[in-house]
Amino acid sequence: xxxxxxxxxxxxxxxxxxxxxxxxxxxxxxxxxxxxxxxxxxxxxxxxxxxxxxxxxxxxxxxxxxxxxxxxxxxxxxxxxxxxxxxxxxxxxxxxxxxxxxxxxxxxxxxxxxxxxxxxxxxxxxxxxxxxxxxxxxxxxxxxxxxxxxxxxxxxxxxxxxxxxxxxxxxxxxxxxxxxxxxxxxxxxxxxxxxxxxxxxxxxxxxxxxxxxxxxxxxxxxxxxxxxxxxxxxxxxxxxxxxxxxxxxxxxxxxxxxxxxxxxxxxxxxxxxxxxxxxxxxxxxxxxxxxxxxxxxxxxxxxxxxxxxxx
Numbered sequence: 001x002x003x004x005x006x007x008x009x010x011x012x013x014x015x016x017x018x019x020x021x022x023x024x025x026x027x028x029x030x031x032x033x034x035x036x037x038x039x040x041x042x043x044x045x046x047x048x049x050x051x052x053x054x055x056x057x058x059x060x061x062x063x064x065x066x067x068x069x070x071x072x073x074x075x076x077x078x079x080x081x082x083x084x085x086x087x088x089x090x091x092x093x094x095x096x097x098x099x100x101x102x103x104x105x106x107x108x109x110x111x112x113x114x115x116x117x118x119x120x121x122x123x124x125x126x127x128x129x130x131x132x133x134x135x136x137x138x139x140x141x142x143x144x145x146x147x148x149x150x151x152x153x154x155x156x157x158x159x160x161x162x163x164x165x166x167x168x169x170x171x172x173x174x175x176x177x178x179x180x181x182x183x184x185x186x187x188x189x190x191x192x193x194x195x196x197x198x199x200x201x202x203x204x205x206x207x208x209x210x211x212x213x214x215x216x217x218x219x220x221x222x223x224x225x226x227x228x229x230x231x232x233x234x235x236x237x238x239x240x241x242x243x244x245x246x247x248x249x250x251x252x253x254x255x256x257x258x259x260x261x262x263x264x265x266x267x268x269x270x271x272x273x274x275x276x277x278x279x280x281x282x283x284x285x286x287x288x289x290x291x292x293x294x295x296x297x298x299x300x301x302x303x304x305x306x307x308x309x310x311x
């Protein structure tokens with residue numbers, strides 16, 4: 001090993017140790033925020049909040065592993081001043097968000113994002129350019145966390161109300177004894193009692209749409225279709241994701257009508273883990289048909305002279 005290689009490896013090791021120390025200090029100072037993430041590993045909490053964040057985190061980890069060669073190459077390179085400044089800004093912002101999450105008992109999803117933000121921001125501080133892909137993945141996690149809340153704040157009444165109205169109208173066409181008052185659905189079950197449920201924003205499909213947008217972003221990192229095809233695929237994906245959740249709602253009310261409240265809630269809790277993967281598998285086949293082959297990373301793709309099919 002020549003002296004320059006030894007020096008570079010020594011410098012990389014020093015940065016790794018510095019990152020570990022900074023993360024440890026952050027953990028000690030703001031340990032309450034990290035403690036707030038503990039329920040994320042509890043089954044009952046996951047069942048209540050949905051497992052979709054685990055799915056997004058898992059996919060981000062897979063994408064980071066796929067892109068590990070690019071990340072490792074950039075880790076070995078010297079961190080330039082602009083990246084250091086950007087890392088400092090990101091670190092301050094992440095610590096502020098983490099402190100807010102700890103001090104004001106923020107939602108589990110926001111606290112989880114704040115913790116991930118701290119890790120990625122401090123990684124950017126010490127490894128600069130190598131944080132490009134982790135920052136992209138963090139942004140996609142932010143979409144998964146923030147989209148349901150944004151949708152709920154922007155369309156708190158119209159979105160679930162419209163979904164509930166469409167669902168009840170469809171069920172009434174099939175002859176089910178179901179009625180709607182606002183977003184409250186009343187179903188007269190064959191078991192001899194009424195089942196009363198509310199269709200909120202998450203039940204109407206905000207979580208499904210969030211995970212679709214996150215996965216769609218991950219696909220764009222690897223294979224990017226032409227601009228016209230991209231818009232068409234996005235619309236197809238959003239509409240299809242909404243419809244698969246709509247089918248889930250129909251199924252859960254059908255189950256409640258024939259088999260009672262326990263069956264309704266069983267379908268409510270688990271049907272999306274069957275329907276969404278089946279739907280997305282079909283969407284992925286269509287997406288790959290229109291996506292360009294990954295000759296280079298989507299971040300630094302060399303423009304191709306070949307034309308892409310249009311949707």
